Amino acid sequence: DAGITQSPRHKVTETGTPVTLRCHQTENHRYMYWYRQDPGHGLRLIHYSYGVKDTDKGEVSDGYSVSRSKTEDFLLTLESATSSQTSVYFCAIRPGQQMVNYGYTFGSGTRLTVV
Amino acid sequence: GQQVMQIPQYQHVQEGEDFTTYCNSSTTLSNIQWYKQRPGGHPVFLIQLVKSGEVKKQKRLTFQFGEAKKNSSLHITATQTTDVGTYFCAWVDYGGSQGNLIFGKGTKLSVKP
Numbered sequence: 001d002a003g004i005t006q007s008p009r010h011k012v013t014e015t016g017t018p019v020t021l022r023c024h025q026t027e028n029h030r031y032m033y034w035y036r037q038d039p040g041h042g043l044r045l046i047h048y049s050y051g052v053k054d055t056d057k058g059e060v061s062d063g064y065s066v067s068r069s070k071t072e073d074f075l076l077t078l079e080s081a082t083s084s085q086t087s088v089y090f091c092a093i094r095p096g097q098q099m100v101n102y103g104y105t106f107g108s109g110t111r112l113t114v115v
Numbered sequence: 116g117q118q119v120m121q122i123p124q125y126q127h128v129q130e131g132e133d134f135t136t137y138c139n140s141s142t143t144l145s146n147i148q149w150y151k152q153r154p155g156g157h158p159v160f161l162i163q164l165v166k167s168g169e170v171k172k173q174k175r176l177t178f179q180f181g182e183a184k185k186n187s188s189l190h191i192t193a194t195q196t197t198d199v200g201t202y203f204c205a206w207v208d209y210g211g212s213q214g215n216l217i218f219g220k221g222t223k224l225s226v227k228p
Contacts, residue, residue, distance in 0.1 A: 031214060042203065042220040043158065058215065090157055094214065103148055103160025104216055 003027040006091050006107035013114055019078040021110050023091030025071075032074040033092040033104070034058075034066065043090065049074055081114045088112070119144070119206050121219030129227050134191040136222035138204030146207050147180055147187040148216070153200040161189075194226050 004025045013019050023032060034046040045058030047066040055066050063085060067075045078085055091107040120139045128134050138147065146165045150158040162171055164180035164187060171178045177190045191198055201221040208215050 033215070040220070043218045045215055045217075048215060092216070094216075103150070103163060104158075105160070106157040109157050 004091065004093055004105055004107045006089075006110050008110060009108065010111045011113070013081050013112070015082060015114055016080050019081050019112065021076045021089055021091075021112070023074045023076070023107055025074075025093050027093055027095075027105075028071060029093040029095055030071075031094045032068065033094075034064075034074070034076045035090045035092060036060065036087040037090060037109075038087050046076065046089075078112075081112075083114050086112060086114045119147075119204055119217065119219040121204055121222055123222055124220065125223050125225075127225045127227065128194050130196060131193050134194050134198070134224055136189050136202050136204075136224075138187045138189075138219050140185050140206070143184045144187075144206050145184075145209065148205045148207065149178060149187075149189055150203045150205060150218075151200050152203065152221070156200075158203060191224075194224070196226050196228055199224060199226050 007022045031050055033048045035043040036046055037043045044060045046060055046064050047055055047058055049055045049068040052068055052071055055068055063078060065077045065079060089110045089112060092104045094104045095102045122137050126134055146163055148163045149161040151161055152158045162178050164178055167184050168182045169180040175192045179188045187204055189202055201223045203221045204219045205216045208217055
Protein backbone atom coordinates (compact mmCIF):
# COMPACT_ATOMS: atom_id res chain seq x y z
CA ASP A 1 0.00 0.00 0.00
CA ALA A 2 1.07 3.53 -0.64
CA GLY A 3 2.63 5.16 2.39
CA ILE A 4 4.57 2.25 3.81
CA THR A 5 7.59 0.50 2.37
CA GLN A 6 9.82 -2.25 3.64
CA SER A 7 13.40 -3.00 2.68
CA PRO A 8 14.88 -5.26 1.65
CA ARG A 9 12.15 -7.38 0.05
CA HIS A 10 14.27 -10.51 0.18
CA LYS A 11 17.38 -11.40 2.13
CA VAL A 12 19.46 -14.49 2.68
CA THR A 13 21.89 -14.36 5.56
CA GLU A 14 24.10 -16.72 7.50
CA THR A 15 23.49 -17.95 11.01
CA GLY A 16 25.10 -15.69 13.58
CA THR A 17 25.15 -12.53 11.48
CA PRO A 18 23.26 -9.37 12.42
CA VAL A 19 20.40 -8.29 10.17
CA THR A 20 18.39 -5.07 10.09
CA LEU A 21 15.06 -4.68 8.37
CA ARG A 22 13.66 -1.25 7.65
CA CYS A 23 10.12 0.04 7.61
CA HIS A 24 9.44 3.52 6.27
CA GLN A 25 6.12 5.36 6.34
CA THR A 26 5.02 8.64 4.84
CA GLU A 27 1.70 8.83 6.72
CA ASN A 28 3.06 10.41 9.90
CA HIS A 29 1.28 7.74 11.95
CA ARG A 30 2.23 7.37 15.57
CA TYR A 31 1.91 3.59 15.82
CA MET A 32 4.13 1.12 14.00
CA TYR A 33 4.40 -2.65 14.36
CA TRP A 34 6.59 -5.56 13.33
CA TYR A 35 4.98 -8.97 12.76
CA ARG A 36 6.35 -12.27 11.58
CA GLN A 37 4.32 -14.77 9.62
CA ASP A 38 4.99 -18.50 9.70
CA PRO A 39 2.91 -21.43 8.42
CA GLY A 40 0.53 -22.65 11.08
CA HIS A 41 1.07 -19.61 13.30
CA GLY A 42 -0.52 -16.78 11.40
CA LEU A 43 0.87 -13.33 12.17
CA ARG A 44 2.57 -12.77 15.50
CA LEU A 45 3.61 -9.45 16.97
CA ILE A 46 7.34 -8.99 17.57
CA HIS A 47 7.66 -5.37 18.72
CA TYR A 48 5.69 -2.20 18.41
CA SER A 49 6.22 1.53 18.74
CA TYR A 50 3.84 4.19 19.97
CA GLY A 51 6.10 7.14 19.25
CA VAL A 52 9.65 8.23 18.64
CA LYS A 53 11.90 6.27 21.00
CA ASP A 54 8.83 4.61 22.56
CA THR A 55 8.82 0.89 21.90
CA ASP A 56 7.67 -2.26 23.62
CA LYS A 57 7.78 -6.02 23.24
CA GLY A 58 5.18 -8.18 21.60
CA GLU A 59 4.42 -11.87 21.78
CA VAL A 60 7.63 -13.16 20.15
CA SER A 61 10.31 -10.57 20.93
CA ASP A 62 13.20 -12.84 21.99
CA GLY A 63 16.18 -12.39 19.66
CA TYR A 64 14.88 -9.12 18.22
CA SER A 65 15.41 -5.46 18.99
CA VAL A 66 13.88 -2.34 17.48
CA SER A 67 14.61 1.34 17.21
CA ARG A 68 12.59 4.36 16.22
CA SER A 69 14.60 7.56 16.06
CA LYS A 70 12.22 9.27 13.61
CA THR A 71 8.46 9.06 13.16
CA GLU A 72 8.82 7.65 9.66
CA ASP A 73 11.32 4.85 10.33
CA PHE A 74 11.01 1.71 12.43
CA LEU A 75 13.96 -0.68 12.34
CA LEU A 76 13.94 -4.34 13.33
CA THR A 77 17.29 -5.92 14.17
CA LEU A 78 18.16 -9.56 14.58
CA GLU A 79 21.31 -9.33 16.67
CA SER A 80 22.53 -12.81 15.74
CA ALA A 81 20.30 -14.51 13.20
CA THR A 82 19.19 -18.10 13.77
CA SER A 83 17.43 -20.53 11.46
CA SER A 84 14.26 -20.22 13.58
CA GLN A 85 14.07 -16.59 12.47
CA THR A 86 13.56 -17.60 8.85
CA SER A 87 10.19 -16.05 8.18
CA VAL A 88 8.26 -13.36 6.37
CA TYR A 89 8.34 -10.08 8.26
CA PHE A 90 5.62 -7.48 7.93
CA CYS A 91 5.60 -3.93 9.14
CA ALA A 92 2.28 -2.24 9.83
CA ILE A 93 1.04 1.23 10.69
CA ARG A 94 -2.22 2.52 12.04
CA PRO A 95 -3.78 5.91 12.65
CA GLY A 96 -4.06 7.31 16.13
CA GLN A 97 -6.62 5.95 18.56
CA GLN A 98 -9.13 8.66 17.66
CA MET A 99 -9.53 7.07 14.23
CA VAL A 100 -10.81 3.79 15.58
CA ASN A 101 -12.62 2.65 12.43
CA TYR A 102 -9.48 2.44 10.35
CA GLY A 103 -7.61 -0.76 9.85
CA TYR A 104 -3.91 -1.36 9.90
CA THR A 105 -1.90 -0.87 6.71
CA PHE A 106 0.76 -3.46 6.05
CA GLY A 107 3.94 -3.23 4.06
CA SER A 108 4.73 -5.71 1.31
CA GLY A 109 6.91 -7.80 3.59
CA THR A 110 10.51 -8.98 3.81
CA ARG A 111 11.24 -12.63 3.16
CA LEU A 112 14.23 -13.53 5.32
CA THR A 113 16.09 -16.81 5.02
CA VAL A 114 18.77 -17.72 7.56
CA VAL A 115 21.10 -20.47 6.35
CA GLY B 116 -3.71 -12.50 26.27
CA GLN B 117 -7.04 -12.89 24.59
CA GLN B 118 -6.92 -15.27 21.66
CA VAL B 119 -9.24 -15.53 18.69
CA MET B 120 -9.75 -19.00 17.25
CA GLN B 121 -10.55 -19.25 13.57
CA ILE B 122 -12.11 -22.17 11.70
CA PRO B 123 -11.77 -23.88 9.36
CA GLN B 124 -8.04 -23.76 8.68
CA TYR B 125 -8.56 -24.64 5.01
CA GLN B 126 -11.53 -24.55 2.68
CA HIS B 127 -11.65 -25.79 -0.88
CA VAL B 128 -14.69 -24.80 -2.92
CA GLN B 129 -15.90 -24.98 -6.48
CA GLU B 130 -16.31 -21.62 -8.13
CA GLY B 131 -19.82 -20.39 -7.51
CA GLU B 132 -20.18 -22.09 -4.13
CA ASP B 133 -20.50 -20.12 -0.93
CA PHE B 134 -17.79 -19.88 1.73
CA THR B 135 -17.87 -19.03 5.42
CA THR B 136 -15.11 -18.60 7.98
CA TYR B 137 -15.73 -18.27 11.70
CA CYS B 138 -13.86 -16.49 14.45
CA ASN B 139 -14.48 -17.30 18.12
CA SER B 140 -13.31 -15.88 21.41
CA SER B 141 -13.82 -17.15 24.94
CA THR B 142 -14.28 -13.59 26.17
CA THR B 143 -16.10 -10.52 24.92
CA LEU B 144 -14.31 -8.55 22.23
CA SER B 145 -14.56 -4.79 21.88
CA ASN B 146 -14.07 -5.04 18.13
CA ILE B 147 -13.20 -7.43 15.34
CA GLN B 148 -11.41 -6.72 12.10
CA TRP B 149 -11.12 -8.84 8.96
CA TYR B 150 -8.18 -8.96 6.57
CA LYS B 151 -7.50 -10.71 3.28
CA GLN B 152 -4.07 -11.85 2.19
CA ARG B 153 -3.57 -12.97 -1.39
CA PRO B 154 -0.91 -15.63 -2.06
CA GLY B 155 2.50 -13.97 -1.83
CA GLY B 156 0.91 -10.73 -0.69
CA HIS B 157 0.36 -8.81 2.48
CA PRO B 158 -2.75 -8.54 4.68
CA VAL B 159 -5.26 -5.99 3.45
CA PHE B 160 -7.89 -4.52 5.74
CA LEU B 161 -11.48 -5.38 4.79
CA ILE B 162 -13.68 -4.16 7.61
CA GLN B 163 -14.10 -3.48 11.32
CA LEU B 164 -17.15 -4.41 13.43
CA VAL B 165 -17.74 -2.95 16.88
CA LYS B 166 -21.45 -3.27 17.72
CA SER B 167 -23.28 -6.28 19.09
CA GLY B 168 -25.16 -8.05 16.29
CA GLU B 169 -23.63 -5.82 13.63
CA VAL B 170 -23.89 -6.92 10.01
CA LYS B 171 -22.00 -5.25 7.19
CA LYS B 172 -21.88 -6.07 3.50
CA GLN B 173 -19.33 -5.44 0.81
CA LYS B 174 -20.67 -6.73 -2.51
CA ARG B 175 -20.59 -10.55 -2.13
CA LEU B 176 -19.01 -10.42 1.35
CA THR B 177 -21.13 -10.35 4.50
CA PHE B 178 -19.57 -9.75 7.90
CA GLN B 179 -21.31 -10.42 11.19
CA PHE B 180 -20.47 -9.72 14.83
CA GLY B 181 -22.30 -11.90 17.32
CA GLU B 182 -24.81 -10.62 19.82
CA ALA B 183 -22.50 -11.51 22.70
CA LYS B 184 -19.50 -10.06 20.83
CA LYS B 185 -17.65 -13.35 21.21
CA ASN B 186 -17.81 -14.52 17.62
CA SER B 187 -17.76 -13.21 14.10
CA SER B 188 -18.14 -14.60 10.62
CA LEU B 189 -17.27 -13.74 7.06
CA HIS B 190 -19.50 -15.17 4.35
CA ILE B 191 -18.73 -15.00 0.65
CA THR B 192 -21.58 -15.67 -1.76
CA ALA B 193 -20.85 -17.33 -5.09
CA THR B 194 -17.09 -17.47 -4.81
CA GLN B 195 -14.88 -16.41 -7.67
CA THR B 196 -11.25 -17.25 -8.40
CA THR B 197 -10.36 -13.73 -7.31
CA ASP B 198 -11.46 -14.64 -3.78
CA VAL B 199 -8.51 -16.99 -3.37
CA GLY B 200 -6.36 -16.15 -0.37
CA THR B 201 -6.21 -16.35 3.39
CA TYR B 202 -8.81 -14.55 5.46
CA PHE B 203 -7.85 -13.44 8.94
CA CYS B 204 -9.93 -12.15 11.78
CA ALA B 205 -8.13 -9.95 14.26
CA TRP B 206 -8.89 -8.12 17.46
CA VAL B 207 -7.48 -4.76 18.45
CA ASP B 208 -6.44 -4.65 22.09
CA TYR B 209 -6.94 -1.00 23.08
CA GLY B 210 -6.06 -1.81 26.67
CA GLY B 211 -2.58 -1.74 28.15
CA SER B 212 -0.93 -2.84 24.91
CA GLN B 213 -1.47 0.38 22.95
CA GLY B 214 -3.85 -1.01 20.41
CA ASN B 215 -2.06 -4.11 19.18
CA LEU B 216 -3.71 -6.29 16.57
CA ILE B 217 -4.08 -9.92 17.65
CA PHE B 218 -4.69 -12.27 14.73
CA GLY B 219 -6.47 -15.54 14.36
CA LYS B 220 -4.54 -18.13 12.39
CA GLY B 221 -6.59 -17.59 9.27
CA THR B 222 -8.66 -19.62 6.83
CA LYS B 223 -7.02 -20.40 3.53
CA LEU B 224 -9.54 -20.43 0.70
CA SER B 225 -8.89 -22.13 -2.60
CA VAL B 226 -11.38 -21.91 -5.46
CA LYS B 227 -11.52 -24.44 -8.25
CA PRO B 228 -12.65 -22.97 -11.56
